[in-house]
Amino acid sequence: MSIPQKLFVAVIAIVLLCSVLALIAWGDGATDTPEVLAARAQRARAYAGRAIETGAELYSRDCAPCHGARGEGVAAVAPAIRRKDLFDGQRAREVRWNGSIETFLQITLRAGRPIPSRPDLYSARMPAWDSELGGTLSAGAIDALVAFLLNWGADAPVVNAWNIVPVPTRTPTPATPAPGVALARVCVGLSAPYAGKQSPYRLDDKTILAQGKQIYDDKCAACHGASGKGDGPAAAVLNPRPANLTDKNFMQTLPVDCHFFVIAEGVRGTAMPPWKSLGEETIWKVLVYTRSLSGVP
């Protein structure tokens, strides 16, 4: 190759190099066009999402043993943390915290609770998790955990973790069991708006049954099993075990309104999550199908 040819190749390579750099710069911040800002925001969201993933993993390892797999708390051990007052600022105000919810969670995770809030209710003491304070988590890991917890904020249920005022206010129309059968524990004192709810669908409606089965297979079968016996693939690790929906005796203790309540709000202390987000219609459909498994009306 002659010298001019070499220099020509070099010029081509440099032009290529510069145009790639210019291309990237154009899409990444030499300008502040809406597209560039959107791309940058998307990248930031990607890392925020990854932080939530990391937080979920740390939560299941370090927090779930005391606070429950989904933050529902463990009776007599540690309070629920997926609860509304933690994310709407009420709890922070109660303990006179002036910062943001994020810093409230952060400081609680880092330093723990030197003195338990309610040793009479919960036996476990929150330890300090920050490795600089004698814990096992790095600063980045704590940030990831906070991101995970905050992701509960939008749809955290109202839970009275401190048991100061009983939340369910008794209503004059309690759930009605079949004559001669005791109510399931979760149904005692069922309050508005659940008490007395009636299914909009007939329990033998073929179309509804088919639709309900589809939802059931998608959402419920993992734990309750394809046939409803409480033996789904996820059931083995759960304690208490998922309910056997084909058990006539059990289903008789669960009147329709209470059954709706259980699906909508979940059952505390178990792996049954709240399904409210599915919407009332969907819950009724899956309820109709579920009841057909035992034949209890």
Add this chain to the structure above:
Amino acid sequence: MFRRPDRQRSRWRVGITQFLSAQSRARLRHQTQQTLWHIADHLTRAVTAGLSLDDVGALLRGDAPADSEVYDRVRARAFWMHLRPRAYYQSSIKFSHTFGFGFFSVLFALVQLVTGTLLMFFYEPSPARAYTSVVHLVTQVPLGQLLRDLHYLSAQLLLLFVGLHLLRVYFTGAFKQQRRLTWVTGVLLLVLVWLGALIGSRLPLDQTVGWGDPAAVLLYYLLHTGILPGAGLLLLIVHYYRVARVHGISLPASEEESSDARVREQARTPVPYLPTVWAREVMWSALALAVLVVLAAFVVDVPLAPPFDPARVSDQAPWFFLWWRGLVNLPILSPIFIGLRDTTGIDLAQSYDAVFWQGWVMPIVFTLFLLAVPYLDALWDTARQRAPSRLGGHRKLSIALGVFTLGVFIALSYVGTLSSREPAEAFAREFLPDHCGHSLLPLLPPECGEVRRLGYDNLPTGTFELAPPTVPSTDRFENLLAKMYVRMQTYTDLADARGVLLIEEWQANLKKITLRLTWTPRALNDAGRFEKSIYLHRDALYE
């Protein structure tokens, strides 16, 4: 009557030249051209340290310069050109002889210096801020991800080329006689580059590295950005000066030691650095940088794993560290120590620590041996009472040793990739690794696992059995289940296993993916089941 202003102005302009004769007009034009030419010529001479516009024109046309001493003047005036030799021997710069390994090493070291300096503006060397500052760099800083990719890629290339350079020098015998000290500085440079890459991979304080104390991040930072590059620069000056001014690049042994005087003479035909070799270097630099930028921009995104977690020490290693893991994991010295105790009573085996003896002592001893290679080689020649020769035929033992050592490193690296995990866990990690991690080969993008790559929206919630493929499907999720099933069958211990992928909505925009394997227990302590979960966020972008 009013006149239009533009017409008036044009009349006025014509009017000025009307004062000049045709001769004067020509002179004015000529003088203007002359002045402009002088300015351009002057600028060119300033930038090129002495080349006139005519010289540059001749260079671009491929003609000889009008003045035969023009390039000597450039060499005398320009510091950077002065660093380079006046000329190279024709055969020493054959591409098939050196492959430019040393040249590319210096080029990528310069890229390291530039990109590393820029990264220092954004990195905060404290345990609490290090990880966050890297996240900020790649999410908020314009071109931040590209900067990180360039630094990472050129580090990989630097290490690769320094290693290849050492192999080339060893196998062509280019470390003998005057080049012995140059070899020593080169080996030290390799060690510095290796340490620099290793410590650099620790700085983001993420989970991809399982060694070291995050609290010592300031120490790592100072080593990586100050001490190692500083020491490297000093050694590089010695190394380069010896190559450029003391002994030059080696000639191919077959030509240097040819019995034909004409061949020997021909090999030493001088090729001037300016402009011949220079043009070559410009071309290769531009091509290498273009490849680097294209790779960084479109192919490789540097992994940033979740933040460091002392409870979850990574057992992953970058490709250049694999041999070390292999070395530490093999029972190499412990049998020797036990034999020593049994025969002589000296008991070192009692306090045997594989990381110390095999991870520190053995590499250091090997490095010392590597440093001594040219001197041992000379001793060997003296002992055999023969003149030092670089010809392959005269260096059979030396070459055999080199091939053997290279083989040992490759074998150790392979051992380093093996895991002592149970087959179920090994299988689970193939598809659901803890995080995106190093690929086993240099320059490849990080591997995040196929489940993550499928993406949040393509993973339906529910319980899915890993099933043998039935009909060809276009559904990526079904294909993944089939692929996982096929892969599971390749593990002999999992041949009868049942695999289930359980995908749950775990939180807003967060899915939990659990791989559950059950099999008939084979032994008392065999649980017969294994479970591993990962979480996937809708925005996480692993695709």
